[in-house]
Amino acid sequence: xxxxxxxxxxxxxxxxxxxxxxxxxxxxxxxxxxxxxxxxxxxxxxxxxxxxxxxxxxxxxxxxxxxxxxxxxxxxxxxxxxxxxxxxxxxxxxxxxxxxxxxxxxxxxxxxxxxxxxxxxxxxxxxxxxxxxxxxxxxxxxxxxxxxxxxxxxxxxxxxxxxxxxxxxxxxxxxxxxxxxxxxxxxxxxxxxxxxxxxxxxxxxxxxxx
Amino acid sequence: xxxxxxxxxxxxxxxxxxxxxxxxxxxxxxxxxxxxxxxxxxxxxxxxxxxxxxxxxxxxxxxxxxxxxxxxxxxxxxxxxxxxxxxxxxxxxxxxxxxxxxxxxxxxxxxxxxxxxxxxxxxxxxxxxxxxxxxxxxxxxxxxxxxxxxxxxxxxxxxxxxxxxxxxxxxxxxxxxxxxxxxxxxxxxxxxxxxxxxxxxxxxxxxxxxxxxxxxxxxxxxxxxxxxxxxxxxxxxxxxxxxxxxxxxxxxxxxxxxxxxxxxxxxxxxxxxxxxxxxxxxxxxxxxxxxxxxxxxxxxxxxxxxxxxxxxxxxxxxxxx
Numbered sequence: 001x002x003x004x005x006x007x008x009x010x011x012x013x014x015x016x017x018x019x020x021x022x023x024x025x026x027x028x029x030x031x032x033x034x035x036x037x038x039x040x041x042x043x044x045x046x047x048x049x050x051x052x053x054x055x056x057x058x059x060x061x062x063x064x065x066x067x068x069x070x071x072x073x074x075x076x077x078x079x080x081x082x083x084x085x086x087x088x089x090x091x092x093x094x095x096x097x098x099x100x101x102x103x104x105x106x107x108x109x110x111x112x113x114x115x116x117x118x119x120x121x122x123x124x125x126x127x128x129x130x131x132x133x134x135x136x137x138x139x140x141x142x143x144x145x146x147x148x149x150x151x152x153x154x155x156x157x158x159x160x161x162x163x164x165x166x167x168x169x170x171x172x173x174x175x176x177x178x179x180x181x182x183x184x185x186x187x188x189x190x191x192x193x194x195x196x197x198x199x200x201x202x203x204x205x206x207x208x209x210x
Numbered sequence: 211x212x213x214x215x216x217x218x219x220x221x222x223x224x225x226x227x228x229x230x231x232x233x234x235x236x237x238x239x240x241x242x243x244x245x246x247x248x249x250x251x252x253x254x255x256x257x258x259x260x261x262x263x264x265x266x267x268x269x270x271x272x273x274x275x276x277x278x279x280x281x282x283x284x285x286x287x288x289x290x291x292x293x294x295x296x297x298x299x300x301x302x303x304x305x306x307x308x309x310x311x312x313x314x315x316x317x318x319x320x321x322x323x324x325x326x327x328x329x330x331x332x333x334x335x336x337x338x339x340x341x342x343x344x345x346x347x348x349x350x351x352x353x354x355x356x357x358x359x360x361x362x363x364x365x366x367x368x369x370x371x372x373x374x375x376x377x378x379x380x381x382x383x384x385x386x387x388x389x390x391x392x393x394x395x396x397x398x399x400x401x402x403x404x405x406x407x408x409x410x411x412x413x414x415x416x417x418x419x420x421x422x423x424x425x426x427x428x429x430x431x432x433x434x435x436x437x438x439x440x441x442x443x444x445x446x447x448x449x450x451x452x453x454x455x456x457x458x459x460x461x462x463x464x465x466x467x468x469x470x471x472x473x474x475x476x477x478x479x480x481x482x483x484x485x486x487x488x489x490x491x492x493x494x495x496x497x498x499x500x501x502x503x504x505x506x507x508x509x510x511x512x513x514x515x516x517x518x519x520x521x522x523x524x525x526x527x528x529x530x531x
Contacts, residue, residue: 018247021212063488128309128330130329135233152245153331
């Protein structure tokens with residue numbers, strides 16, 4: 001794998017979901033972190049070799065996975081992830097990164113997955129849209145208390161592997177983790193006023209790009 | 211962040227706590243509009259039974275819309291069209307992992323409550339069904355479940371948003387296999403937004419106020435729309451989309467995604483058609499992929515469709531107040 005050269009390019013997997021919200025959050029994170037860079041909507045295999053970090057947005061994980069499979073991008077993306085590409089998955093993105101996934105209602109799923117994040121994820125863990133909610137929690141690593149999270153038909157992390165750091169919990173449920181260069185959240189940081197997660201991703205990508 | 215303009219004062223959400231004692235707020239405008247944002251760039255497919263719902267999910271639908279009859283069959287059958295049977299909706303809720311939506315009649319608050327109660331993810335207050343109230347729509351702020359409503363112009367769209375709609379779709383002319391009316395409606399909304407934007411940029415608030423008054427919407431919501439240069443909620447195309455090229459056309463015109471009603475399950479190649487429409491929706495701006503999608507279907511298998519100029523039943527005229 002050849003490493004792309006500067007300037008920093010942060011990709012957002014651009015098949016389906018709230019792609020624009022992530023592009024905007026990334027733009028504002030560039031400003032806040034005082035780091036120069038661009039964003040790219042990733043839809044082709046060729047795009048994968050151009051980026052220094054990738055965001056997998058919220059949306060429907062079955063749709064995003066099916067498209068990644070249909071466009072023959074799974075192997076290329078897995079290789080880059082194994083290679084340490086800084087990556088963030090939110091909601092559907094978390095599901096897509098997880099090693100093991102089941103659905104609260106239909107049980108085992110045979111949907112395509114990247115299986116790089118050592119966690120067990122329950123899909124639609126809180127129920128349907130009617131049970132979607134906002135709640136406040138602390139993120140000690142970022143020195144934040146009372147972070148307002150938006151959980152939309154959200155998954156939950158039920159088990160974490162030995163090399164996974166828990167960043168945030170809501171009661172007993174794990175809702176944000178980091179494993180090496182991979183960040184994943186059950187909620188939608190791109191719908192919040194804070195771009196802290198995007199800044200963390202950019203900083204990771206920037207330090208690797210030097 | 212997403213726009214939260216046009217909220218009624220009462221929309222503060224419903225407070226509650228889970229078994230672990232965590233404080234939660236349900237049904238806020240952010241949660242309802244946020245749900246619609248997660249559907250973007252996707253295809254929502256009309257289905258009438260479990261078999262169709264599975265085909266839709268396998269083909270890459272972002273959600274399914276359950277109804278008793280496809281719009282084409284509603285036209286053929288005549289009579290009163292009501293919300294779908296709850297047994298069928300329940301069956302589909304238990305079997306698919308993607309969101310499940312269902313239609314209720316315009317103004318029929320109880321049909322909507324029933325749909326919310328059984329747990330559908332979004333309610334479509336739809337002109338495809340026979341309206342239950344000729345003068346008013348449902349006051350959607352009262353619900354935790356988000357709503358999508360149809361619109362043909364900016365006034366209709368903004369009035370629905372002020373009633374609490376979290377998503378707008380063009381009305382088009384459902385069940386015709388003819389995309390012309392949907393194209394017209396998206397163009398009208400676009401032109402209306404461009405027009406108010408001119409007055410907004412000139413800071414001509416007298417004219418903005420006059421326009422808001424004429425459309426029967428608040429000045430605040432009209433200004434936010436002008437500032438954004440688009441509707442403040444997610445806007446999908448619907449009505450007559452039949453081929454991958456139709457889907458790409460609607461996205462190229464600026465829609466955030468599409469609904470396909472009769473176009474898939476009234477064709478003779480539903481699975482391939484559904485897949486091809488999903489592909490061209492994602493790659494609408496890449497002609498070479500739209501070609502690939504268009505090659506997946508056989509035009510001989512498209513639904514025949516109807517000319518919209520001399521229809522007896524014009525569904526789009528329903529619920530324009």
